[in-house]
Amino acid sequence: MRYRTIGDGRTSFDVSTLCLGTMFMGTRTDEATSFAILDRFVEAGGTFIDTANNYNAWVGGHGRDSEDLIGRWLASRGARDRVRIATKLGAAKKDPTLPLSTTPPTNYQGLGAETIHREAHESLRHLGVDHIDVLYGHVDDRDTPIAETVGAFGALQVDGVAGITGISNVALWRVVEAREEAMRRNIAPYGLVQQQYSYIHPEPRIGRMNFVTPELLDYAASAGGDGRPPLAVTAYSPLHQGSLSRSDKPMWGGVDHPTTHARIRLLHEVARDLGATPNQVALAWLLGAEVPVIPVIGASSLAQLEETLGAAELDLDPEVRARLDAEPIEQLAA
Numbered sequence: 001m002r003y004r005t006i007g008d009g010r011t012s013f014d015v016s017t018l019c020l021g022t023m024f025m026g027t028r029t030d031e032a033t034s035f036a037i038l039d040r041f042v043e044a045g046g047t048f049i050d051t052a053n054n055y056n057a058w059v060g061g062h063g064r065d066s067e068d069l070i071g072r073w074l075a076s077r078g079a080r081d082r083v084r085i086a087t088k089l090g091a092a093k094k095d096p097t098l099p100l101s102t103t104p105p106t107n108y109q110g111l112g113a114e115t116i117h118r119e120a121h122e123s124l125r126h127l128g129v130d131h132i133d134v135l136y137g138h139v140d141d142r143d144t145p146i147a148e149t150v151g152a153f154g155a156l157q158v159d160g161v162a163g164i165t166g167i168s169n170v171a172l173w174r175v176v177e178a179r180e181e182a183m184r185r186n187i188a189p190y191g192l193v194q195q196q197y198s199y200i201h202p203e204p205r206i207g208r209m210n211f212v213t214p215e216l217l218d219y220a221a222s223a224g225g226d227g228r229p230p231l232a233v234t235a236y237s238p239l240h241q242g243s244l245s246r247s248d249k250p251m252w253g254g255v256d257h258p259t260t261h262a263r264i265r266l267l268h269e270v271a272r273d274l275g276a277t278p279n280q281v282a283l284a285w286l287l288g289a290e291v292p293v294i295p296v297i298g299a300s301s302l303a304q305l306e307e308t309l310g311a312a313e314l315d316l317d318p319e320v321r322a323r324l325d326a327e328p329i330e331q332l333a334a
Contacts, residue, residue, distance in 0.1 A: 001045030001312050002287075004294070006134075008164050008191030009229030011157075013133070015048035015084050017287055018312050019234060021298040022049060026065030027056040029300045031072075037305050038073050044309050048084050050234070050296050052138055053123055054092035057100055063092055064126045071128035085127060086134035086234075088168060088194075089119035090141060111141035113152035120156050135162040136194055140170040140209070146178050147185070154187030166192030166234075169210040172219060179229070189229050193220070197235035197293060199244060199282040199324070200263055202254030211253070217291040238286055238295035239308075245278045263324075270324055276314060283311035285324055 003014045020041045025034040038049070049070065056065035067087060074080050090111045093100055098107045109115045116137075123132060135156065137149065156162040167175060167190050179189035197212035212233060224230035243249035244264060251260065264278075271278045286295050299305035316324070 001047075001309075003047070004232075004292075006164060006191060006232045006294075007230050008188045010188045011163050011191075012230075013084060013163070015294070016046045016312075017292070017294060018046060018283075018308065019048040019050050019086070019294050019296045020046055021236065021296040022051045022066045022070060023055045023298055024059060024066075024300065025051075026069035027059045027061040031069060033301065034069055035073055035076075036302055037299050038070075039077070040302060040305055041309075042077075042079060042082060044312075046309075047082065048086070048294070050086045051127075052088035052091070052136075053119055053126075054088075054100065054138070057093060064122075067123060067126040071126055075128055080129060084133040085129065086136065086166075086192075087123045087127065087132055088136040088138035089116060089123065091138035092119065106139075108139055108141070110144055111137045111149040111152075112144045113148050113155075116149070116152035116156070120161050124161065131160055131163065133163045134166060134192060135164075136166040136168050136192065137170075138168055140167065140174055142174075146174070146181050150178055150182045150187055150189075151185065153190075154182065154185070157188055164188075164191040166190050166194060168194040168236075170195075171209045172213065172216050175216070175231075176219070179231070183229070189231075191230060192232050192234055194234040194236060194296070196237050196253065197233070197286065198238050198240045199267055199285055200240060200251075200255045200260040203257055205254060208254060212293065217289075217293075221291045233291070233293040234296055235286060235293045236296045238297065239279050239282060241298075244282050266324060266326075270320060274320070276310070277307055279307055280311040280314055281316070281324075283308060284314040284316050285321070287311065287314075288316055288321070 002017045005014050051066045054063045057063040091108045094107050094109045153165040182189035195212045196210050220231045220233050243251050267278045271281045283295050286293050297308045
């Protein structure tokens with residue numbers, strides 16, 4: 001396993017370059033399997049674990065099943081000092097009688113000060129910890145003033161509840177405004193942005209704010225010097241929920257277009273040539289990019305985890321990277 005430093009200009013620490021996502025732990029993935037995955041991840045040197053306060057609400061859970069399971073695992077293994085825990089708030093159900101939705105009406109709790117304070121302390125209780133290493137706003141909330149959201153996160157940092165803060169599913173200009181507002185108020189700015197990102201990309205569309213963009217990567221690369229606090233990017237769904245390696249998996253979020261199919265064919269060709277799997281090459285592409293990101297990998301079995309762990313130290317030669325990023329016309333027409 002390899003490691004990198006994340007920070008916000010005031011707080012910093014090292015994390016593994018692969019982050020373990022735990023979205024379905026405690027529901028679709030039973031406790032015994034979940035514990036085995038967590039154990040193996042840490043045994044392999046993994047130190048970064050990602051969850052949220054609403055993850056299991058889509059699959060018959062109460063929302064915090066993943067946090068609860070991680071709390072039980074931390075307690076049973078005495079592992080709190082060995083890992084960095086990230087969780088998210090703001091996208092749990094505002095009205096528990098209504099469903100969650102990614103399109104309006106979303107029924108999200110939002111990022112008001114009262115919600116941030118309450119939900120962060122609830123996460124402490126469910127995780128069984130006294131602080132959260134990374135605390136994200138799960139979705140942007142344009143109905144709440146940025147100053148209110150930034151101030152609430154800053155208060156949690158002052159109280160020792162949160163280490164580094166971040167935001168997810170957000171437009172770049174909102175990240176910039178939030179960081180500028182934090183610095184004007186002498187509050188630690190967001191140090192992380194978590195967006196969807198993989199080897200395949202969606203068609204551009206106004207209103208699609210949840211994917212990593214070249215502009216975000218450029219902004220992150222510019223941070224960390226010249227008075228700009230550092231900013232790191234974490235990437236969810238880096239394997240697009242299996243569709244990079246399996247043709248029976250659906251493509252969603254605007255990625256089902258000819259360029260995607262050409263890139264997936266190329267990904268499989270490169271993987272065969274390297275003696276690796278398409279998933280491993282796709283993760284190595286993210287890890288070794290000019291602006292590297294931290295992939296949030298999910299696993300529902302030890303076999304899936306072992307495959308993704310194989311990408312942790314897979315280096316792609318410049319020629320291989322150039323081949324992966326080439327999109328000849330004949331490929332698109334194939």
